[in-house]
Amino acid sequence: MSLFNSLFRAEPREQVLTERAFSELVERQQRPLLSLALRLIGNWEDAKDLAQTAFVRMWQHRQRLEAGCDLAHYLRRVLVNLCIDHLRRRGHHALHLAFDETLFVPADSNPQHQLEDNETQNRLWQCLNALPPKQKATLILREVEGYSVAETAEILSCSQNSVLGNLHLARKKVKEKMQPWLAAQE
Amino acid sequence: MQTCREFEALLSSYAKEELHVLQSERVAAHIARCEHCRREVETYRQLADRIRNLPAPELPEHAVQEFARAVLRQIAEPQPRRRSRAFDFFSSPAQQRWRYGLAGLAVLAFTLAVGLWYAPLEQKSRPATLLAPLLQARAWDQLYEGLLKKETRALLLHEPVPTELAKTALLDLLEKGAHDKRIRTGLRQLFVSVATHELALHEASRSAKILGVITARGYRPASHKRSRGYDPEKLLRKVQKLPAGTEITLAELVKSKD
Numbered sequence: 096m097s098l099f100n101s102l103f104r105a106e107p108r109e110q111v112l113t114e115r116a117f118s119e120l121v122e123r124q125q126r127p128l129l130s131l132a133l134r135l136i137g138n139w140e141d142a143k144d145l146a147q148t149a150f151v152r153m154w155q156h157r158q159r160l161e162a163g164c165d166l167a168h169y170l171r172r173v174l175v176n177l178c179i180d181h182l183r184r185r186g187h188h189a190l191h192l193a194f195d196e197t198l199f200v201p202a203d204s205n206p207q208h209q210l211e212d213n214e215t216q217n218r219l220w221q222c223l224n225a226l227p228p229k230q231k232a233t234l235i236l237r238e239v240e241g242y243s244v245a246e247t248a249e250i251l252s253c254s255q256n257s258v259l260g261n262l263h264l265a266r267k268k269v270k271e272k273m274q275p276w277l278a279a280q281e
Numbered sequence: 282m283q284t285c286r287e288f289e290a291l292l293s294s295y296a297k298e299e300l301h302v303l304q305s306e307r308v309a310a311h312i313a314r315c316e317h318c319r320r321e322v323e324t325y326r327q328l329a330d331r332i333r334n335l336p337a338p339e340l341p342e343h344a345v346q347e348f349a350r351a352v353l354r355q356i357a358e359p360q361p362r363r364r365s366r367a368f369d370f371f372s373s374p375a376q377q378r379w380r381y382g383l384a385g386l387a388v389l390a391f392t393l394a395v396g397l398w399y400a401p402l403e404q405k406s407r408p409a410t411l412l413a414p415l416l417q418a419r420a421w422d423q424l425y426e427g428l429l430k431k432e433t434r435a436l437l438l439h440e441p442v443p444t445e446l447a448k449t450a451l452l453d454l455l456e457k458g459a460h461d462k463r464i465r466t467g468l469r470q471l472f473v474s475v476a477t478h479e480l481a482l483h484e485a486s487r488s489a490k491i492l493g494v495i496t497a498r499g500y501r502p503a504s505h506k507r508s509r510g511y512d513p514e515k516l517l518r519k520v521q522k523l524p525a526g527t528e529i530t531l532a533e534l535v536k537s538k539d
Contacts, residue, residue, distance in 0.1 A: 126345060134335075154356045
C-alpha cells in the first residue's frame with residue numbers, strides 16, 4: 096500500500112451488523128423493546144411505531160456502530176429518546192387520555208386481589224404519566240427495567256448525578272400523590 | 282447536627298442503596314434517631330416495590346410476529362437517497378443531462394440578472410440624454426430634484442454636455458438668479474447637491490462639515506477652500522475657458538481647476 100493510501104484512506108470498517116445478525120436481534124429484542132415503549136407511551140399503536148423506528152434507525156446507522164458495542168443498549172437509547180420526543184411533542188399531561196391500562200393486567204387470579212391491585216396500579220400509572228418525560232423515563236429504566244444508575248445514565252446520555260436528581264424528583268412527586276392512597280389502604 | 286431537611290434529598294436514594302458508602306453511613310446514623318425520616322425511607326421502599334411489581338404489558342403474539350416482519354420488510358426496501366450528498370448530483374446519467382441543462386439555464390439567468398443590475402452604471406459612459414434637455418429647457422427645479430434622487434444623480438453628474446450649452450445655461454441662471462429669488466434658491470440648492478455628492482464620493486468624513494458651511498452661508502461659501510469650486514461664477518469662468526465644441530460633465534466641471 097502506498098504512503099498516500101496508508102495515510103489518507105481508512106481501512107474499510109468491519110461490518111458490525113449483518114442482515115442476519117440484525118434479523119436475530121429483532122427476534123431477540125422485539126418483546127423487551129415493545130414492553131419498554133408501551134410502559135413509556137401506553138398505547139399499542141404509538142409504541143409499535145416508535146419501536147419500529149428505533150430498529151430501522153439502528154439499521155440505517157449500522158456503519159457508525161463500533162465493534163463490541165452493546166446493541167441492546169444502543170436500541171434502548173434510540174427508543175427512549177424517540178419516546179421522550181414523542182411525549183414532549185404530544186404533551187405528557189395529555190398522556191392519561193391515550194394510556195390504555197387494560198394492556199397491563201396483573202397475574203394474580205384472586206378476583207378480590209385483582210380488583211385492589213387494579214385500582215392501585217391505575218393510580219400509580221396516573222402518577223407516573225403525570226411526570227415530565229425525562230423523569231418518567233429515568234424512573235421506569237431504573238425501577239421497572241432494573242438498570243443500574245450508571246446504565247440508566249448511559250441509555251439517557253446524561254451524567255449519573257443527573258439520573259440521581261431526576262430519580263429523586265420523580266420519586267418525591269409519586270410519593271406525594273400516592274401517600275394518602277397508601278395510608279388509606281393501611 | 283444536620284436537620285431532616287438536609288437529608289430529604291438523599292432518602293429515596295438511600296432506600297434504593299444508590300448512595301456512596303460515606304453518604305449512606307451518614308443517612309443511616311440520622312434515621313437511627315429520626316422516626317420521621319425512617320418512615321419516609323420505608324414509604325420510598327414500598328413505592329419502589331409497587332413500581333417494580335407493575336405488571337408487564339401483554340403483547341399479542343400475532344402482533345409481535347407482524348411487528349418483526351414489518352421491521353425486516355422496511356429495511357429490505359431501498360431507502361430514498363439523500364439529496365444533500367454532494368456526489369448524488371452526478372449519479373444517474375439520465376438525470377445528469379437534465380441537471381446540466383438546468384445548470385446552464387441558471388448560469389444564463391444569473392448573467393442576465395447581473396447585466397440588468399449593472400445596466401444603469403454602464404449608461405454613465407454612454408451619451409445619455411437626461412441633462413441636455415433639462416439645460417435646454419432651463420428646468421432648474423427638475424434638475425435639482427434629479428440631483429437629489431439616488432437613481433438619477435450619477436447620470437446627471439456624469440452626462441457629457443457641449444460646453445456651449447453649459448455656458449449659456451449658467452449665464453442664464455446667473456442673470457435670472459440675480460432677480461428671481463426662487464431661481465437663486467434653486468441655484469444654491471443645485472450646487473449644494475453637487476457638492477454633497479462629490480464630497481461624499483471623495484471625502485465622506487468631511488462632507489457633513491463642509492455642507493454645514495455651505496448651507497449656513499448660502500451658495501457662496503467663499504471662506505472654505507474645498508467649496509470654492511462650487512461657486513457658480515467660477516463654474517462659468519471655467520466653462521468659458523474651455524474650447525468650443527468640446528464636451529464636459531457636471532462632475533468634471535466642479536472638480537476641474539480654475
